[in-house]
Amino acid sequence: MKTVVITGGSQGIGLEFVRQYLERGFHVFAASRNAQRTEGLHQLRKAHADRLSAHALDVRDEQSRRDFHEAISTQMTSLDLLINNAGIISGNEESPLPFGALEQQGLAKVFLVNAIAPLMLTECLFSLLCKGVDPVIVNITSDNGSIARNHQRGKFGYSASKAALNMITKILSLELRDQGIKVVALHPGWVKTPMTQHEAAPLDPQESVRGMIRVIESLDTRDSGSFLDWKGERIPW
Numbered sequence: 394m395k396t397v398v399i400t401g402g403s404q405g406i407g408l409e410f411v412r413q414y415l416e417r418g419f420h421v422f423a424a425s426r427n428a429q430r431t432e433g434l435h436q437l438r439k440a441h442a443d444r445l446s447a448h449a450l451d452v453r454d455e456q457s458r459r460d461f462h463e464a465i466s467t468q469m470t471s472l473d474l475l476i477n478n479a480g481i482i483s484g485n486e487e488s489p490l491p492f493g494a495l496e497q498q499g500l501a502k503v504f505l506v507n508a509i510a511p512l513m514l515t516e517c518l519f520s521l522l523c524k525g526v527d528p529v530i531v532n533i534t535s536d537n538g539s540i541a542r543n544h545q546r547g548k549f550g551y552s553a554s555k556a557a558l559n560m561i562t563k564i565l566s567l568e569l570r571d572q573g574i575k576v577v578a579l580h581p582g583w584v585k586t587p588m589t590q591h592e593a594a595p596l597d598p599q600e601s602v603r604g605m606i607r608v609i610e611s612l613d614t615r616d617s618g619s620f621l622d623w624k625g626e627r628i629p630w
């Protein structure tokens with residue numbers, strides 16, 4: 394049975410990845426700080442208790458990542474797909490702070506969750522990925538991380554951390570090429586989720602995730618190291 398780890402699986406895009414990979418017959422390991430007490434995952438577990446494991450994971454925390462690795466290793470010997478989806482828009486509780494009111498701690502937190510943690514979790518799960526069948530790592534990025542396309546003020550932490558994640562994706566693709574592991578950065582589109590809370594967002598999670606899974610399934614070796622959107626179109630760095 395194919396295996397997938399999805400971080401930030403408790404809501405929004407991550408929860409929809411969980412749902413759609415269950416439909417495709419995967420054993421799904423959903424992880425986030427609240428994964429074990431989230432209604433959406435609870436409902437899915439009722440129908441798929443044998444193939445859905447929900448784990449508490451704070452991607453920022455080294456011990457939490459180690460505990461997660463240890464816990465899933467008792468349930469699987471190989472990992473086929475890692476989706477680094479967990480992300481935050483701001484290190485402060487509200488929306489990103491504007492220039493003139495920036496806070497170092499908040500910016501550092503965004504970088505830790507959005508860019509550093511996906512790299513560290515990938516390293517932590519590397520040995521499982523090496524044993525996977527045609528293994529793929531998907532880093533959920535944003536078109537806000539495209540330097541070429543950015544014409545927006547503000548969102549320093551979010552946009553810069555996603556640009557950093559894009560570079561990490563590129564380097565990882567080179568680093569892991571010899572092991573046959575593909576690595577891509579995927580932009581989900583503008584999607585209605587708790588993060589965006591925006592009625593104007595044109596996509597619902599179902600459509601975005603359906604598109605991203607299509608892209609993931611059609612990747613070939615030459616796509617590794619690419620920055621793509623949910624329809625498979627290349628985004629300029």
Ligand SMILES: NC(=O)c1ccc[n+]([C@@H]2O[C@H](COP(=O)([O-])OP(=O)(O)OC[C@H]3O[C@@H](n4cnc5c(N)ncnc54)[C@H](OP(=O)(O)O)[C@@H]3O)[C@@H](O)[C@H]2O)c1
Binds near residue numbers: 535580585586
């Ligand atoms: N929605 C959009 O339009 C859009 C556009 C471009 C890119 N994206 C990207 O898509 C991804 C998912 O976004 P979303 O809209 O679904 O966001 P969301 O609704 O806010 O969900 C974010 C998820 O990340 C988890 N998370 C946050 N901090 C975490 C931590 N320290 N450790 C583990 N899990 C953590 C949250 O779970 P817990 O609170 O349980 O930890 C939650 O499940 C993000 O990377 C985001 O940047 C979204």
